[in-house]
Amino acid sequence: MKTLSLENVSYVYGKGTPFEKEALHGVKLSLPQGKIIGVIGHTGSGKSTLLEMLCGLLPPTEGRVLFDGADMYLSPKDAALEDMKKDGYSGSPFILSLFYHKYWKKAYALRLEEKQARRFQIGLVMQYPEYQLFDETVLSDICYGPKNMGLSEEEAQKRAKSAAALVGLRPELLQKSPFDLSGGEKRRVAIAGVLAMEPDVLVLDEPAAGLDPQGRKNIFDAIATYNQTTGATVILVSHSMEDLAKYCHQVVLMHDGTVVKTGSVEEIFSSSLNLQSYGLDKPQITYIAEQLIKAGIPLLGDLFTVEGVEKALLDYIKGGENK
């Protein structure tokens, strides 16, 4: 499994133009392995820029993005110079330039190889991914990614079928056209297409937006199962605080291009942090629990899911009976 981290990353859109806009500013972030990490923040807080950067699609203007310990966006030039230093080359620019080309070529080939490998190690599910479906059948659409990895037809199909089962697509749908499916089913096909590549890191931008409650639950359950069975790191952006509180191990709170806080669900949704000032909200159930505590009912434990508050209330009631 591979780790991902950001070191003092900044990103400026349209640098040097009148429309210059800083989307990320000095972001330091280390994403724990094997966890589900939620990213929250208002529109324009830099969430999507961050995701693109983590996927290797957007080189930072400043700072480094480290994947498996290596700088994801290291240029062949810098890599070549580093390699030369390692091999003990020093001295005048003239001496260096004699050997530079050879090193550059090697570094370039290596970077390219790494880049291609990364496409399969980090899987990205974009917003409204159902618009990316294109193939004649659901099965061949899901197979597209694995086949591009160079897997055989059988292996690709095997992976596609298990990914389809994971997201809860019924086997009879596999031979249908993806365009004949409902919105929720299409979304699941698109996600299965990424899961079938079995990425070490799964990145999702609002995977459940626009879905009905049942569809939302299916998607999140599938993501949680993938995380548990493969140990992959999952990074997801969502505006649904209820879903994040239920499924995430850790939450990253972003505001105006900076990371305000990284912490457990409890730390982020606890009363000390005024989420409303960041244009966000707590889960309704947490609000209810806090109001009850304010009114003098001591509730303990997980106050971020309905199940948790139910247990806390039942414990409290039982405690009263035993007195």
Place this chain on the structure above:
Amino acid sequence: MNKELITLRHVMFSYENDEGAHTEAALKDISFSVHEGEYIAIIGHNGSGKSTLAKLMNLILQPTEGELVIDGISITNAPLSDDTILQVRRKVGMVFQNPDNQLVATIVEEDVAFGPENLGLTSEEIALRVKSSLEMVGMTDYAGHAPHKLSGGQKQRVAIAGVLAMRPACIIFDESTAMLDPQGRKDILATMKRLHQEGMAIVHITHHMSEAIEAERILVVDDGVLVDDGTPEDVFRSPARICNFGLEVPQGADLVARLRQKGVKIEGDCLRADDCVREILAFLKGGTFR
């Protein structure tokens, strides 16, 4: 009860496939009315027919069978004149999911003016309507801004202002909050409430149950059939039934329903967070459990 604004009588609708044959009905025998000034939420799972319903009420689609009456104009599957269509669209406005699909101009003011300009009004009248519409959605300060630089919630409010400038009697919101962050969602809900208080009929199609309960009346659509029609309290009374339709109850109501199953006798409906807190406290402080 106010006058009927939109009435559906045994409306059936099916889409045509490439060969021109009708596919399975998206709506089956639907009958209900939207009255003047009413605030209705429509809920149902993906593919249940909610959006088809919205498109019928705005005459983007016509019923395959049955009759639709909008502001006294009867609409069946017979072809309509352009005048009739325009007349209906002026009465019933629509706000879509993605505001970017609905904004046409490069300046907020001009975008709001786009509709009235096409009505052939005088420029004074247009200016008046733009001003009052922007006021209604609280975007007056942004009149000179570029829409693409606004946040999602602000864009959506500009889109609403554009609809308001047509002076409709009813606005349909087709999942207009789905793409917004929590603050944007709150802004749009507040705007809906305000419009409702001003006498506008609101039809809000949503997947968020916490938004649906803000309405006076909720319609539940399941596989093209209208399965429920009542107050939020009526509709969410049985969580098990709502789950069968692929939906859920708000978290507070879910909590109270679970506690009731465990034998905790909490009263009331508890759809809203504050009601839920009040009822739980009333139960706990009542001391009946000690």
